[in-house]
Amino acid sequence: MRKNMxxxxxxxxxxxxxxxxQLLLASALFSxxxxxxxxxxxxxxxxxxxxxxxxxEEKIGRKWIQVLIFALCCAAEVLICGxxxxxxxxxxxxxx
Numbered sequence: 001m002r003k004n005m006x007x008x009x010x011x012x013x014x015x016x017x018x019x020x021x022q023l024l025l026a027s028a029l030f031s032x033x034x035x036x037x038x039x040x041x042x043x044x045x046x047x048x049x050x051x052x053x054x055x056x057e058e059k060i061g062r063k064w065i066q067v068l069i070f071a072l073c074c075a076a077e078v079l080i081c082g083x084x085x086x087x088x089x090x091x092x093x094x095x096x
Contacts, residue, residue, distance in 0.1 A: 011059050015073050018052040022077055024087070031089035 025045045032038050052073075056066040 007059060011056070011069070014052065014055050014059075015069065018048070019073055019076060019080070021048055022073075023080060026077070026081065027087040028089055030086050035091075 022045075025041060025048065028041050029038060029045065032041065053066075053070065056069060060066050060069070
């Protein structure tokens, strides 16, 4: 029972990490959509989604639970972005 609980805590922490990083990347993608930097951020976003999916596959045996948790994270991201918007980012030039 204790091992199983630790397993779910780890999935919860991975999900929170995924949400935070996904929100930051989505904000950066919205902010830099007309910049060359967008080209670099897009594959990072795809890699993050893949990493999270592999984590779910490794920790959860049933496919429908994996899909459910992933869908809940995606819904949470949409709700958070809908409620608070995204973080506006811009280039900051360092001067000497």
